[in-house]
Amino acid sequence: MIKYRLVCKKCNLSFDSWFASSKEYEKLKYKKFLNCHNCNSNKVEKSLMAPKLINKNKSEKIEKSLKYKKINEKIQKYQKFIKENFDYVGENFSYEARSLHYNQKQNKKKGIYGSASLNEIKELKDEGIDTEMIPWIEDKNN
Numbered sequence: 001m002i003k004y005r006l007v008c009k010k011c012n013l014s015f016d017s018w019f020a021s022s023k024e025y026e027k028l029k030y031k032k033f034l035n036c037h038n039c040n041s042n043k044v045e046k047s048l049m050a051p052k053l054i055n056k057n058k059s060e061k062i063e064k065s066l067k068y069k070k071i072n073e074k075i076q077k078y079q080k081f082i083k084e085n086f087d088y089v090g091e092n093f094s095y096e097a098r099s100l101h102y103n104q105k106q107n108k109k110k111g112i113y114g115s116a117s118l119n120e121i122k123e124l125k126d127e128g129i130d131t132e133m134i135p136w137i138e139d140k141n142n
């Protein structure tokens with residue numbers, strides 16, 4: 001089954017109609033079996049849905065980019081917070097995380113951040129060291 005939006009060329013009424021297939025639609029149209037509900041004219045044609053579809057895609061795209069922008073803003077705020085409150089240790093993250101974990105008596109106030117592989121994070125977790133993964137956006141302006 002296929003649903004078409006049909007438009008009457010005479011009175012401009014548009015209505016939805018179901019057909020077994022696009023071929024059936026062509027056949028009914030050819031035999032002038034397609035009639036307008038309103039004025040009974042057989043000048044009924046499949047309406048072009050394209051403009052509507054384009055609009056829909058466009059608004060979806062805008063919505064997505066807005067969502068993406070919001071997420072970006074959140075991440076950037078989070079990054080700013082981390083940069084201000086944590087020490088950057090770069091690739092040494094798992095080493096530094098361990099030393100922080102096992103030398104807690106040193107009472108280091110600041111947390112750390114840096115990069116680690118998934119394996120390293122898993123190992124840290126196995127040792128009971130809490131880590132949090134966040135998506136990171138490189139700030140190209142810096």
Ligand SMILES: [Zn+2]
Nearest residue numbers: 008011036039
């Ligand atoms: Zn009509």
